[in-house]
Amino acid sequence: MQYISTRNTEYQCSAAQAIAKGLAEDGGLLTPAFIPKLPANALETLKEMSYQQRAVYIIKLFLDDFSVKELTDYAAVYGAEKFSTPAVAPVREVTDDTYCLELWHGPTCAFKDMALQMLPHLLTASLEKLEERKTVCILVATSGDTGKGALEGFRDVPGTRILVFYPKDSVSAVQELQMLTQEGQNVGVCAVVGNFDDAQTGVKTLFSDVALRDELAQRGYFFSSANSINWGRILPQIVYYVSAYCDLLRDEKIVPGETVNICVPTGNFGNILSAYYAKQMGVPLGKFICASNSNNVLTDFLHTGVYNRNRTFYHTISPSMDILISSNLERLLLALTGESEQVKGYMTSLAESGQYQLEGKTLEKLQRNFVGYCCDDVRTREVIGEVYRTHDYLIDPHTAVAFDALAQYRRETGDAARAIVVSTASPFKFCDSALEALGEELLLPGLDSLDQLSEKTGMPIPKPLAELRGKAPRFDRVVEKDRMVDAVHEMLQ
Numbered sequence: 461m462q463y464i465s466t467r468n469t470e471y472q473c474s475a476a477q478a479i480a481k482g483l484a485e486d487g488g489l490l491t492p493a494f495i496p497k498l499p500a501n502a503l504e505t506l507k508e509m510s511y512q513q514r515a516v517y518i519i520k521l522f523l524d525d526f527s528v529k530e531l532t533d534y535a536a537v538y539g540a541e542k543f544s545t546p547a548v549a550p551v552r553e554v555t556d557d558t559y560c561l562e563l564w565h566g567p568t569c570a571f572k573d574m575a576l577q578m579l580p581h582l583l584t585a586s587l588e589k590l591e592e593r594k595t596v597c598i599l600v601a602t603s604g605d606t607g608k609g610a611l612e613g614f615r616d617v618p619g620t621r622i623l624v625f626y627p628k629d630s631v632s633a634v635q636e637l638q639m640l641t642q643e644g645q646n647v648g649v650c651a652v653v654g655n656f657d658d659a660q661t662g663v664k665t666l667f668s669d670v671a672l673r674d675e676l677a678q679r680g681y682f683f684s685s686a687n688s689i690n691w692g693r694i695l696p697q698i699v700y701y702v703s704a705y706c707d708l709l710r711d712e713k714i715v716p717g718e719t720v721n722i723c724v725p726t727g728n729f730g731n732i733l734s735a736y737y738a739k740q741m742g743v744p745l746g747k748f749i750c751a752s753n754s755n756n757v758l759t760d761f762l763h764t765g766v767y768n769r770n771r772t773f774y775h776t777i778s779p780s781m782d783i784l785i786s787s788n789l790e791r792l793l794l795a796l797t798g799e800s801e802q803v804k805g806y807m808t809s810l811a812e813s814g815q816y817q818l819e820g821k822t823l824e825k826l827q828r829n830f831v832g833y834c835c836d837d838v839r840t841r842e843v844i845g846e847v848y849r850t851h852d853y854l855i856d857p858h859t860a861v862a863f864d865a866l867a868q869y870r871r872e873t874g875d876a877a878r879a880i881v882v883s884t885a886s887p888f889k890f891c892d893s894a895l896e897a898l899g900e901e902l903l904l905p906g907l908d909s910l911d912q913l914s915e916k917t918g919m920p921i922p923k924p925l926a927e928l929r930g931k932a933p934r935f936d937r938v939v940e941k942d943r944m945v946d947a948v949h950e951m952l953q
C-alpha cells in the first residue's frame with residue numbers, strides 16, 4: 461500500500477518510509493492512499509480472536525511490507541508483562557446502552573500505551589527495511605501522557621534516542637513524576653516554559669531546521685516523531701475500535717450490523733480519527749461525538765465549519781486535551797475533500813491567520829459523521845461524582861468530559877443508539893481532581909494522594925503508579941520555548 465502526503469497526493473512512499481519519516485517534507489501528514497475494507501465475514505472471524513490476533517489482522521491490511529510473523533512478534537507487547545488485563549482494552553458495561561472502552565491498562569496508565577508500545581517496533585523494523593544506519597532521535601512534545609508513553613516504549617531500544625518536551629506548569633503531579641523518574645540509557649526529559657502548543661510548535665521548528673538536520677546527520681543522527689502525526693501512532697489505535705465492536709458482538713450486547721456511536725475525549729484528534737478509519741474499513745459505527753474541555757475549538761468547528769485557534773487558552777483538569785491546534789484534523793480534511801491542494805490551502809490559512817473555514821459538501825460530510833460538545837472543569841468534577849455514585853465507577857477527568865458530551869448529545873438529538881465512551885486514563889493519574897470530585901477537602905500532597913484515593917474508593921493503585929514511590933527524579937532541565945534546541949545539543953553531545 462502506498463502512503464501519500466495530505467498536502468500533495470502525488471507524493472508517494474511505502475509504509476516503512478511513512479513510519480520512519482513521521483512527517484512529509486512538505487509539512488503534510490503521511491496517510492494511506494486508501495483505507496482497506498474488511499472482508500465480508502471479518503467481524504465474525506475477529507470476534508473469536510484475542511486482542512493480539514486482532515491487532516495482527518488489522519495492522520497487516522495497512523502494512524503489506526511487514527510479514528504476519530513480524531507483526532505477531534510486535535503484538536506480544538500487549539501481553540501480561542505490560543498490560544494488567546488479558547483483554548488488553550476491555551469494554552465495561554455501564555448501562556445497557558452505554559459502554560466504556562478502557563484504554564489505560566498499559567504500563568503508563570493512559571491510552572497512549574496502546575500505540576506507543578507498538579510504535580518502537582514498527583519504527584525500528586521500518587529503519588531496517590530502509591537500510592538506515594543512523595541513530596534515530598525521537599523528539600516528542602507532550603501534553604502529559606504521550607511523553608511517558610513514548611519514554612516507556614522507546615527505553616533502551618537499540619538505535620534510538622528519545623527526548624521529551626513538556627509544558628512546565630500544565631501536567632499533573634503524577635504525570636510529571638512519571639516522566640522525571642524515567643529509566644533508560646537513551647532517554648531525556650526537558651520542561652518548556654509555555655503551554656503544550658508552544659512545545660509542539662517548538663518541536664515542529666526543530667524538525668524543519670535544515671542546518672540542525674545537516675549537523676546531526678554528520679554526527680550520525682536523524683530526527684523522527686512519536687507524536688500522533690506519525691502514522692505508526694494512528695494505526696494501532698484503529699485496532700481497539702474494531703476490537704470493542706467485536707467484544708460487543710461476541711458478548712451478544714449488539715446484533716450483527718447494529719450501529720454503535722463512539723464518544724472520544726479529544727485533543728490532537730488522533731484517537732477519534734482512528735475511530736473514523738475503523739468506520740471506513742466497514743465497522744458499523746454511527747456518529748463520532750467529539751468531546752472537548754473549555755478549549756473548545758473543535759466544538760465550534762464542528763458546529764460552524766470555522767476552525768479558529770485565536771482564542772484564550774485554558775489550563776484545565778483534563779490537561780491532555782488542552783490543545784488549540786489539533787494536528788490530525790489535517791488527515792480528516794483529506795478524507796473529506798480528497799483534494800490535497802485544498803488541504804494545503806486550509807493549512808496555509810491556519811498558519812497565516814490562525815483560522816480556516818469549510819463550506820458546502822465538505823462541511824456537510826464532516827457534520828454527517830462528527831458532532832462536538834464541550835464541558836468545563838466544574839461540570840467535569842460533577843460528572844466524576846455522578847458516575848461514581850450512580851454506577852460505582854470511578855473515571856478520570858478526560859473520560860468525564862466524554863460522559864458529559866454523550867449526555868448532551870443524547871438530550872439534544874434523542875439518538876438512542878448504543879454508545880461506547882472511550883476512557884483514556886486511569887483516575888489515579890489525576891488523583892486530586894478525582895478526590896475533589898468525590899468531596900474530599902483536604903488533599904494529601906504528592907504520591908500520598910494515591911493512597912488517599914485508594915482508601916476512599918477501595919480501588920487498588922495501579923502498579924506502575926504505586927512503584928513511583930521511592931524513585932528519584934533524574935531530570936531537571938527547563939528551557940524557554942525558543943531555546944529547545946539547547947536541550948537537543950545537550951542530549952546528543
Ligand SMILES: *Cc1c(COP(=O)(O)O)cnc(C)c1O
Pocket residue numbers: 570571572605606688725726727728729730731732780781858884885
Ligand atoms: C492524549 C490524550 C487525550 C487526547 O487524545 P488525542 O488523540 O490527542 O485526541 C485524551 N485523554 C487522555 C488521557 C490523553 O492522554
